[in-house]
Amino acid sequence: MTTEHELDLCFMTIAELAPLIRSREISPVEVTTAMLDRIDRHNGSMHAYITITREVALEQARAAEREIAAGDYRGPLHGVTISLKDNIATRGIRTSCASMVAPNWVPDEDATVYARLRAAGAILVGKVNLFEYAFSMNPAYPNAVNPWHPERTSSGSSSGSGVAVAAGMVHGSIGSDTGGSGRAPANVNGAVGFKATYGRVSRRGLFPLSYTLDHTTMMTRSVRDSALMLQATAGYDPLDENSSRVAVPDFSAVIGQGVAGMRLALARGYTHEGIDPDVTSVFNAAVATLRALGAEIEEVRLPYVEHCAALQMATMNPEAAEIHHETHRHSSDKLGETALMRLDIGSLVPATAYIRAQRMRKVMRDAFRDLLDRYDAIISPALAMRPGVAGTWTTLVDGKDVDLRSAGPEYTGIYNLTGMPALVLPAGFSSEDTPIGIQIAGRWFDEATILRIAHAFEETSDWPKRPPYPEDHPRASSM
Amino acid sequence: MNLADDQMIDRDTVEVLARAQGLDLPEDRLETLARMYAEFTIGFAAVWEIDPGDHEPAAIVFDDEVRS
DSSP: OOOHHHHHHHHOOHHHHHHHHHTTSSOHHHHHHHHHHHHHHHHHHHOOEEEEOHHHHHHHHHHHHHHHHTTOOOOTTTTOEEEEETTBOBTTBOOOTTOSSSTTOOOSSOOHHHHHHHHTTOEEEEEEOOSGGGSSOOTTSOOOOOTTOTTBOOOSSSHHHHHHHHTTSOSEEEEEESSSTTTHHHHHHTOEEEEOOTTTBOOTTBOOSOTTTOEEEEEESSHHHHHHHHHHHBSOOTTSTTOOOOOOOOTTTTTTSOOTTOEEEEOOOSSSTTOOHHHHHHHHHHHHHHHHTTOEEEEOOOTTGGGHHHHHHHHHHHHHHHHTHHHHHHOGGGSOHHHHHHHHHHHHSOHHHHHHHHHHHHHHHHHHHHHHHHOSEEEEESOSSOOOBTTSSEEEETTEEEEHHHHSIIIIIHHHHHOOOEEEEEEEEOTTSOEEEEEEEESTTOHHHHHHHHHHHHHHOOOOSSOSTTTTOOOOOOO | OOOOGGGSOOHHHHHHHHHHTTOOOOHHHHHHHHHHHHHHHHHHHHHHTSOOTTOOOSOOOOGGGOOO
């Protein structure tokens, strides 16, 4: 029987939990035990985790408890639980990539992002579910279940991160994002998903999907928590060839300063067509909220957004095909249908198109730099549509079937192409009671401004603290 | 560049291209690949029309984007 106190421990934000751990009102072992018990109880139905690291977690929790008791408090992540997408290397712990190619791979070193979280005192409770190699649903692994509507998709590829965070099965999670993989699951599961600037957070130890598009991302239950996790993981890593040497600021420094007087560009995609009416309604309400908070908002057309899908296809698929070259040819029977489809087309994209795509990304960078000379940030829907049917790639938009694989890049993938930071946070619900988020993107390495805007918006909402599943909690007051 | 229908690459041509890449694909994957290749070619045609100026295809490094 779960007590209300145990539930509270699991659903607290990191920012709420940290001072209680620091003051020793709550112990890391108590928190970790409550979280592990909850995971054990519900993972069979939610499929958020591929591997649960109970022994590792309890050992880390006991160590944290000793350290804090001895006066060695490391900071707000000390003693709180985290999970890692299972394409992030963990020394001595299976890292499956949700694939049947090497389902029992045990890395011999930790990813930098995990090493940094460990240095901050965070406790690993498990490795979470994902799409196969971060780009394809794999029938060999059950899909993670959306805690708001089990018959609707939990999206991907960081599905386990989104579900675990939203369902109170971890305090914070690390995912990855190549075209929206860290933000789309935040959108449909009701979490905060943040992709910092390319190069800001090390990709060392993240099994690559696309070298130039991959980002390591934060998944949390609040904007402030996102800042805390980014603080612990950001910064130059000599082991990541594209890691940035830009200085790491205090990401929480401007949280709470509001948005009055800020200039925001409003982007609805390159057409207004194909957007679900529920998405439009939630987005319009969010825009009204930000205006009421004092932001100046003007509608803009994002530069080159209409080419985003083609550029994403010309970049991600060839890079993935190169990474999986041997597996594609010699172990294709172990790959899922969509993975094969993407590797097939990636093998045939001409080198000339790949090169032109990389040149175009710099053209886009210049155009966005000009745009952001005039605006502090860009706000948009996170995705055009409500979550589709679980286990499928389609959803209905205005009564028409839309293939989710071709509908995402316009909203999320454009910021992988440009490397700009972008955050998705909950904003409302669809008529099916599934979460709908908004996206805030900004200048390279100015994550703090995005967090400031997102926090100001978050402060206005009464987002329900707990989703209805896995338990059947009464819904909190409507948005 | 605009692709007329007769410039679209057909299934047999895609099979040859795939074989050149060392891929011996079953029929269902060939059909899917032919469709995707056509979609890609059409979508990317508009990209070819944009002049990328002096930009070279070196890896993007964003350090120079930091504002004071």
